[in-house]
Amino acid sequence: MRAYRMTNWGEPPQPTTVPVPSPGPGEVLVRVAGCGLCRSDLTMRRMPQVVGDKLGWRMPFTLGHETAGRVAAVGAGVDGLTLGEAVALVSPTSCGSCGHCLRGRDSMCPHGLTGRGYGRDGGLADYVLVPGRRDLLPLGDLDPRSAGPLTDAGATAYHAVRRALPRITASGRVVVIGAGGLGAFAVQFLRVLSGAQIFVVDPAPARRDYAVSVGASSASPDLSGVSGADVVLDFVGTDETIAAGIAAVTPGGAYGLIGSAGGRLAAPWFGTLPRDGEVFTFQGSSIADAQDVIALARAGTIRNEVTEFPFEAADDAYAQLAAGTLPGRAVIVLD
Structure with a gap:
């Protein structure tokens, strides 16, 4: 599958191909429809290894933490999902079991320094592997090609x-x-x-x-x-x-x-x-924040302004993001 990956510290990311992951027990495979780009991605391109090591990041990894798509496959023990269902992926990582998470303050989770698109494989690829249902947000009738920014920029x-x-x-x-x-x-x-x-x-x-x-x-x-x-x-x-x-x-x-x-x-x-x-x-948001934002978008109360780019134009999309010329979010459309 196509993937846009960080391959070495301090070097720009590049498009490449990697195997399609297979979901294990409790996991969900999502076919990515669209992935938003974030200015923090630009910071990652310049990050020295000493900082990445402190954060627990592993190189190489696929960028992209504003991801939405459709359920493509589920692992053993995953119930309540329909193949083809439109979902967005929670942007910040959290464990779900620490004191902060149990109080609904998952943006403070100590495990949030590493996650999808920042230190681990993210959604700027044809498929992304999700560790469980907790990370999935139903989109209903929202278009998954453009919904990704709701989970980070919006939330x-x-x-x-x-x-x-x-x-x-x-x-x-x-x-x-x-x-x-x-x-x-x-x-x-x-x-x-x-x-x-x-x-x-x-x-x-x-x-x-x-x-x-x-x-x-x-x-x-x-x-x-x-x-x-x-x-x-x-x-x-x-x-x-x-x-x-x-x-x-x-x-x-x-x-x-x-x-x-x-x-x-x-x-x-x-x-x-x-x-x-x-x-x-602060940095990030909670799962409840993302749920509220998606509800507002579904109700038509807020607008989600995006500029769409094909996967092949990811470099140009990042250049326009860095230049600050886009009125909203840049989204790489993969579907």
Whole structure:
């Protein structure tokens, strides 16, 4: 089968062919219809071996952690699935049995540093092997070719909005920094779950226009003059966006760092952080987050903007992702 794989540390991935996996007891084989691309994939392309070894990653591995498709085969002991059924795959890995998972906080699972598409074989291939039903999300009538981003870009943005909701006052103001795949989802969740005015910051005119079309009150190319925000959600994460984002938070508000650009918050802390507020950061989401996002998409409450590429154009898709020219998510269509 076709697969787009990391083959060596610090080297770009490449298309290749590998055997189709066979499901063992409790496992499910999914025929991939579409797989979304994520900026974290770009980070993996540059990752040194010392970091990968600390995370427990194994080389080589197939990229892709925003995957959806159809059930192709099931192993012994797997019940309740229909061959050909449309499913999405839970994006973050979790064990299901630790204290965090048992409390529904599986995004905090200590086993989440390694998973499908990051250290193990992911969904950027014709088939992907799933360890059990817990990792499968029924899609109903949603198209599995484009549904993959709901499980990561969508679910991660939803997790951020849910975390911030207690800090948003009636008719308050929320600033979303970065209106790409995650930020555009966050705008929609804020529109659905709060009465806030939503102010979007993004240098790309197409992204600003799309954010306004899905619910943003206004949009700007920069943060100059922005202040008094109940919540700032930063989907970029540079030194500049972190400093400006925290400075824009009103006392009692919150700043959430979701972007992974590697920025830092400079000292001094006193006088910098929002008084009686909070600063939080995280990566990923819970299974419940992904289930809620899929339900919203099935109800037609949110839009999932994707640009489709054939498998043979994966390099071009990653180049456009890196350039920041796409209004939503890039998806490699394999079906």
